[in-house]
Amino acid sequence: MSGSTSGQGNPLRYHSRIRQSGTERQPETHPLTWRLRDDGEVVWLGEYLDKDGYQSVRRALAESDPQGIITVVKDANVRGRGGAGFSAGVKWSLTLQGGDMPRGYLICNADEMEPGTFKDRLLMEQQPHLLIEGMILGARANNARQGYIFLRGEYVEAARVLNRAIDEAREAGWLGPDIDGSGFDFNIAVHTGAGRYICGEETALINALEGKRANPRAKPPFPGQSGAWGRPTVVNNVETLCNIPAVILHGADWYQNLSGNRTGDGGTKLYGVSGPVAEPGLWELPMGVTGAELLDRAGGLQQGRRLKTWLPGGTSTGFLLPEHLELPLDFDSIANVGSRLGTGLMMAVPEDRGMVSLMRNLEEFFARESCGWCTPCRDGLPWVVKLLRDLEKGQGQAGDIELLDKLAADCGPGLTFCALAPGAAMPLETALRHFRQEFEQGIGKVSGDTRGVPDRVAADAPANNR
Amino acid sequence: MMATTPHTTELIGSDRFELHPDDEAAILREKEHYEQPQAACIEALKIVQRRHGWVPDGAIMAVGRLLGLGFAAVDGVATFYSLIFRQPVGRHVILVCDSSSCFLTGYETLKQALVEKLGVDYGATTADGRFTLLPVCCLGACDGAPALMIDGETFGPVTPEDLSDLLEGYE
Numbered sequence: 001m002s003g004s005t006s007g008q009g010n011p012l013r014y015h016s017r018i019r020q021s022g023t024e025r026q027p028e029t030h031p032l033t034w035r036l037r038d039d040g041e042v043v044w045l046g047e048y049l050d051k052d053g054y055q056s057v058r059r060a061l062a063e064s065d066p067q068g069i070i071t072v073v074k075d076a077n078v079r080g081r082g083g084a085g086f087s088a089g090v091k092w093s094l095t096l097q098g099g100d101m102p103r104g105y106l107i108c109n110a111d112e113m114e115p116g117t118f119k120d121r122l123l124m125e126q127q128p129h130l131l132i133e134g135m136i137l138g139a140r141a142n143n144a145r146q147g148y149i150f151l152r153g154e155y156v157e158a159a160r161v162l163n164r165a166i167d168e169a170r171e172a173g174w175l176g177p178d179i180d181g182s183g184f185d186f187n188i189a190v191h192t193g194a195g196r197y198i199c200g201e202e203t204a205l206i207n208a209l210e211g212k213r214a215n216p217r218a219k220p221p222f223p224g225q226s227g228a229w230g231r232p233t234v235v236n237n238v239e240t241l242c243n244i245p246a247v248i249l250h251g252a253d254w255y256q257n258l259s260g261n262r263t264g265d266g267g268t269k270l271y272g273v274s275g276p277v278a279e280p281g282l283w284e285l286p287m288g289v290t291g292a293e294l295l296d297r298a299g300g301l302q303q304g305r306r307l308k309t310w311l312p313g314g315t316s317t318g319f320l321l322p323e324h325l326e327l328p329l330d331f332d333s334i335a336n337v338g339s340r341l342g343t344g345l346m347m348a349v350p351e352d353r354g355m356v357s358l359m360r361n362l363e364e365f366f367a368r369e370s371c372g373w374c375t376p377c378r379d380g381l382p383w384v385v386k387l388l389r390d391l392e393k394g395q396g397q398a399g400d401i402e403l404l405d406k407l408a409a410d411c412g413p414g415l416t417f418c419a420l421a422p423g424a425a426m427p428l429e430t431a432l433r434h435f436r437q438e439f440e441q442g443i444g445k446v447s448g449d450t451r452g453v454p455d456r457v458a459a460d461a462p463a464n465n466r
Numbered sequence: 467m468m469a470t471t472p473h474t475t476e477l478i479g480s481d482r483f484e485l486h487p488d489d490e491a492a493i494l495r496e497k498e499h500y501e502q503p504q505a506a507c508i509e510a511l512k513i514v515q516r517r518h519g520w521v522p523d524g525a526i527m528a529v530g531r532l533l534g535l536g537f538a539a540v541d542g543v544a545t546f547y548s549l550i551f552r553q554p555v556g557r558h559v560i561l562v563c564d565s566s567s568c569f570l571t572g573y574e575t576l577k578q579a580l581v582e583k584l585g586v587d588y589g590a591t592t593a594d595g596r597f598t599l600l601p602v603c604c605l606g607a608c609d610g611a612p613a614l615m616i617d618g619e620t621f622g623p624v625t626p627e628d629l630s631d632l633l634e635g636y637e
């Protein structure tokens with residue numbers, strides 16, 4: 001995207017920012033954000049080095065072999081921040097390396113397109129070297145020769161910052177041949193995408209990187225066995241990789257203790273809140289703070305509004321109720337009540353908003369972004385949209401809600417090629433469970449409804465979502 | 467990826483197209499980052515689009531020739547991704563976020579105001595060729611919702627009242 005300059009200096013221009021001041025963000029407690037500047041400017045190499053930058057790389061390349069790095073990351077139990085919460089250390093221990101196995105790739109997933117998610121861009125736009133540092137450690141652990149940052153096309157500013165930071169790191173010898181005199185070599189290139197949520201799915205991402213249509217690949221083989229161009233490939237989220245330097249520098253126990261005794265998961269999390277709240281934004285908080293604490297940070301809902309329901313981490317997670325605000329926002333506690341922590345950025349829905357139209361908006365997203373590979377997703381989601389539009393207008397028919405139940409079930413885990421469809425199903429199922437009445441109210445308000453065609457499957461089949 | 471030049475409509479339906487030498491060099495440089503030339507395909511299309519505002523048929527062939535790919539392979543990629551335009555667009559492209567955080571904070575009113583102001587709906591270009599209006603997924607600016615993007619720059623939160631001043635700067 002070539003930036004025009006027409007919007008420069010415009011007060012409406014969006015700037016990513018952390019809502020905590022520098023005094024709150026200390027190195028011992030805020031490993032992800034303590035280096036960020038209060039003025040929101042980029043922390044370039046000089047300042048980064050003054051703030052302990054690249055010390056973890058220096059130490060790991062001098063003292064540890066790949067196995068040593070993997071062990072610490074595994075012991076720290078760094079769980080993937082891209083949404084699934086899979087242990088980074090376990091993933092890395094499954095990457096094929098050694099013997100005559102060729103060196104492979106480390107890919108940073110910076111596609112960030114899940115509605116409600118705006119965390120990775122802050123880390124990339126204002127503190128690019130922490131990500132580069134994490135990628136060098138990941139590359140060393142996985143014996144990767146080349147790294148790619150797979151960045152969504154709309155993140156123009158992040159691309160500019162990352163490219164300049166990569167140049168800085170290369171000139172200073174933190175990237176390239178013989179990093180810090182260790183004999184280890186590694187490079188990073190930024191690959192910018194061209195739109196489509198499915199590119200964030202790790203095997204679709206590999207196809208996109210190779211210059212193909214971004215349909216997911218069948219697993220196995222897993223990317224760690226055979227990924228980009230058939231070589232061992234590790235895909236990790238931006239925030240996951242940004243956690244690694246502090247883990248290497250301060251150790252697994254320190255990382256575990258960051259969350260106190262709130263949860264079994266260690267570390268901190270870049271949490272956020274969006275929706276009609278007083279102060280939407282981002283905060284780095286101990287893993288496992290409660291939803292109530294987070295919502296408090298955002299000043300609660302806008303004046304005069306009350307919370308009806310909320311999504312804990314993006315639109316592919318399940319709706320929770322106000323009573324669930326008392327739970328720790330960690331992977332297991334949220335999974336236990338039928339949702340997922342996802343990306344950990346809460347979306348707050350006020351009481352005055354109807355669930356049918358919200359679900360319609362949400363499923364329009366999934367229907368549009370389906371890659372079209374499997375039937376329940378490609379044909380089922382547009383059908384869901386059609387039914388929701390009818391219900392929204394009060395033109396639903398008896399049986400529509402059961403049909404929604406079924407279409408959601410058909411998109412459940414294991415029935416489709418990738419997790420996009422289950423991600424579309426979970427909010428729908430939970431909305432139908434918690435707010436069924438609202439959906440029922442959309443049925444049959446219109447008199448003289450002539451749509452009672454017996455074979456409605458045939459009548460409705462080619463539902464187009466746009 | 468946005469149009470910064472007047473849209474080159476004379477390229478519609480024509481196979482005649484020559485890559486600008488600078489663009490060809492940029493594509494060849496991009497190729498060096500990857501094990502296979504095909505990987506430079508998306509960036510090549512974006513490079514073409516930066517110059518012409520969109521990607522005509524002739525450019526699909528030219529990129530294919532440069533990277534050793536058939537028409538179908540390149541066009542398959544070009545049509546998959548939403549930010550590659552296979553039709554001419556206006557001098558400026560407005561992408562309106564229609565995802566959930568923006569929905570909850572009133573993007574529909576904003577979009578309606580835009581439609582009234584521009585006189586065109588999604589997928590269309592104003593008669594003077596100034597603006598094309600398109601929807602986009604979550605721009606990752608949900609703490610500044612409702613958000614929109616013009617020529618690669620993100621704005622938000624934007625209210626209908628802001629639109630006149632905001633659009634004024636785009637000729």
Ligand SMILES: Cc1cc2nc3c(=O)[nH]c(=O)nc-3n(C[C@H](O)[C@H](O)[C@H](O)COP(=O)(O)O)c2cc1C
Binds near residue numbers: 197203
């Ligand atoms: C449809 C879909 C979109 C996804 N988008 C992203 C994304 O934008 N960023 C991300 O890190 N992970 C995304 N994921 C998850 C990735 O497939 C993968 O699990 C993740 O990048 C692994 O990194 P982690 O273990 O560090 O979290 C997506 C998954 C699906 C199914």
Ligand code: SF4
Binds near residue numbers: 198216373
């Ligand atoms: S579930 Fe949907 S997005 Fe995923 S592979 Fe199937 S059709 Fe594509």
Ligand code: FES
Binds near residue numbers: 115563603604613
């Ligand atoms: S939902 Fe519009 S910017 Fe995220």
